[in-house]
Amino acid sequence: MTTMTREETEALIAEVLEVYPEKAKKDRAKHLMVNDQSIEQSKKCITSNRKSLPGVMTVRGCAYAGSKGVVWGPIKDMIHISHGPIGCGQFSRAGRRNYYVGTTGVDTFGTMNFTSDFQEKDIVFGGDKKLTKLIEEVEMLFPLHKGISVQSECPIGLIGDDIEAIAKKGAVAIGKPIIPVRCEGFRGVSQSLGHHIANDTIRDWVLDKRDGTPDTSTPYDVAIIGDYNVGGDAWASRILLEEMGLRVVAQWSGDGTLAEMMNTPKVKLNLLHCYRSMNYITRHMEEKYGIPYMEYNFFGPTKIIESLRRIAEFFDDSVKEKAELVIARYQPMMDAIIAKYKPRLQGKKVMLYVGGLRPRHIIGAYEDLGMEVVGTGYEFAHNDDYDRTIKEMGNTTLIYDDASGFELEEFVKKIKPDMVGSGIKEKYIFQKMGIPLRQMHSWDYSGPYHGYDGFAIFARDMDIALSNPVWGNMVPPWKKEVVEEIAKAA
Amino acid sequence: MANIMIRTAATGGLSFYLPKRDLEASISSIEFDTPEKWGGELKLDNGGIYFIDPIAKPARLPISLRARRIGAAED
Numbered sequence: 001m002t003t004m005t006r007e008e009t010e011a012l013i014a015e016v017l018e019v020y021p022e023k024a025k026k027d028r029a030k031h032l033m034v035n036d037q038s039i040e041q042s043k044k045c046i047t048s049n050r051k052s053l054p055g056v057m058t059v060r061g062c063a064y065a066g067s068k069g070v071v072w073g074p075i076k077d078m079i080h081i082s083h084g085p086i087g088c089g090q091f092s093r094a095g096r097r098n099y100y101v102g103t104t105g106v107d108t109f110g111t112m113n114f115t116s117d118f119q120e121k122d123i124v125f126g127g128d129k130k131l132t133k134l135i136e137e138v139e140m141l142f143p144l145h146k147g148i149s150v151q152s153e154c155p156i157g158l159i160g161d162d163i164e165a166i167a168k169k170g171a172v173a174i175g176k177p178i179i180p181v182r183c184e185g186f187r188g189v190s191q192s193l194g195h196h197i198a199n200d201t202i203r204d205w206v207l208d209k210r211d212g213t214p215d216t217s218t219p220y221d222v223a224i225i226g227d228y229n230v231g232g233d234a235w236a237s238r239i240l241l242e243e244m245g246l247r248v249v250a251q252w253s254g255d256g257t258l259a260e261m262m263n264t265p266k267v268k269l270n271l272l273h274c275y276r277s278m279n280y281i282t283r284h285m286e287e288k289y290g291i292p293y294m295e296y297n298f299f300g301p302t303k304i305i306e307s308l309r310r311i312a313e314f315f316d317d318s319v320k321e322k323a324e325l326v327i328a329r330y331q332p333m334m335d336a337i338i339a340k341y342k343p344r345l346q347g348k349k350v351m352l353y354v355g356g357l358r359p360r361h362i363i364g365a366y367e368d369l370g371m372e373v374v375g376t377g378y379e380f381a382h383n384d385d386y387d388r389t390i391k392e393m394g395n396t397t398l399i400y401d402d403a404s405g406f407e408l409e410e411f412v413k414k415i416k417p418d419m420v421g422s423g424i425k426e427k428y429i430f431q432k433m434g435i436p437l438r439q440m441h442s443w444d445y446s447g448p449y450h451g452y453d454g455f456a457i458f459a460r461d462m463d464i465a466l467s468n469p470v471w472g473n474m475v476p477p478w479k480k481e482v483v484e485e486i487a488k489a490a
Numbered sequence: 491m492a493n494i495m496i497r498t499a500a501t502g503g504l505s506f507y508l509p510k511r512d513l514e515a516s517i518s519s520i521e522f523d524t525p526e527k528w529g530g531e532l533k534l535d536n537g538g539i540y541f542i543d544p545i546a547k548p549a550r551l552p553i554s555l556r557a558r559r560i561g562a563a564e565d
Contacts (some may be wrong), residue, residue, distance in 0.1 A: 041535065047514065101499060192512075196509075196512065281507070283495060283497070283507065283509075283552065285554055286497065287495065287497075287552040287553065287554060290550065382512050382514075383514070384511075384514045386513075
């Protein structure tokens with residue numbers, strides 16, 4: 001199928017919306033758009049960050065997911081208590097593959113689940129005592145932890161427990177920071193508010209704790225902000241920056257530590273990968289400490305080269321020279337990868353539906369492989385994300401915000417991409433429809449995808465997904481003859 | 491009244507950020523823009539108008555200020 005025209009795409013949106021009741025149709029129509037690169041402001045044609053419609057199958061998370069799962073969770077040397085009933089903590093445990101170095105249970109706690117396991121009596125009488133006891137137990141059992149964060153689940157806000165008071169008392173008792181995070185799941189329309197709340201707690205409880213301490217920084221200090229080390233992403237990014245002659249002081253928050261966060265205000269430049277989840281803290285650091293921030297993109301050689309050069313612009317000539325050396329060193333490796341995979345992947349069409357930064361950042365990596373992204377969308381973006389996306393996407397391609405399961409299926413049926421990039425909930429639906437899917441939340445248990453090393457893995461993964469012979473065997477043998485007969489007759 | 495942040499945009503102009511609503515917009519015009527008096531009515535490119543009490547021009551941006559919305563809430 002060739003690329004659709006504007007009218008065809010508009011007709012497709014209208015057709016898909018046809019099944020909704022009048023009010024729902026009107027509401028959903030605002031969240032779907034046909035891309036037009038000439039538009040400066042996305043808000044004129046797409047609405048985002050609104051409450052999902054009741055009754056449609058959204059794939060959004062909650063504020064707790066944004067805070068515990070994304071921002072706080074990967075900080076490895078802290079204990080993150082899921083304060084409330086057991087499920088929230090258990091079902092979000094270790095699923096995101098935020099890799100880290102350390103001995104789990106001794107000095108790092110990334111894949112462990114700590115919860116206060118609320119019961120009826122805790123709802124009735126309050127969970128303060130339980131939390132106090134939990135803090136004492138944690139300190140006794142895991143003395144090498146560097147601090148505790150209390151991640152509230154919904155009931156905490158509903159019964160009005162004063163976790164701030166418990167945190168303050170507990171911090172004095174154990175002599176380590178305890179950070180209460182008011183990230184009850186019902187706050188906000190998606191995980192996005194959870195990111196914001198988590199950033200604000202870092203600002204209020206962590207960031208300024210080492211202000212005024214002796215400064216051992218160099219002029220080349222940077223922090224990687226908004227890289228969660230999914231499958232080792234932050235490591236693949238970090239080596240490139242270090243080869244450029246920069247000193248990476250902190251990783252937020254994949255493989256990160258509390259001390260790294262406290263040292264971040266001393267860096268010279270904040271490098272922001274996931275804008276959506278961590279722009280809040282970089283804005284604050286820009287104002288309070290005068291640290292500029294820069295968004296960068298380490299997916300695919302074209303964007304990496306662009307980003308490395310833009311990062312080097314902030315520093316002196318020695319860094320600029322080293323950046324060029326890095327680019328030159330990896331170029332033969334990139335050329336070999338593109339020579340190998342581009343002929344196999346050329347012209348394939350991809351539809352994406354993920355969150356955070358990926359719906360726009362990955363486009364460049366696909367284009368490097370000769371593939372085309374024909375539809376993209378975010379689960380929980382805001383208008384500023386779409387402002388950035390419009391420029392990255394081709395004209396007349398489809399953009400969807402908070403798409404429901406139904407909408408996404410219908411779009412895929414009509415647009416017929418060669419591949420879909422989304423999550424586990426979508427994976428088996430589309431694979432049963434005969435369309436390969438790569439999970440773009442967890443890199444489908446592969447990774448890293450960032451940096452030059454990541455691109456090699458990315459290219460290989462896309463190839464093994466698309467070239468799998470199984471896609472040629474979608475018709476069962478007993479139906480094959482019928483299909484062939486029909487084909488012959490036609 | 492709401493807390494807002496004004497910063498220099500990458501393009502050189504001023505950009506407006508309202509953390510409470512995660513609203514980012516560029517400032518198309520600012521009423522007073524002299525070293526002694528800076529602020530007043532801010533017209534945004536999304537149609538919104540906000541008012542900040544005029545102050546001496548800040549030495550460094552970004553700066554967080556209190557602002558009052560004039561007119562209806564924009565999207």
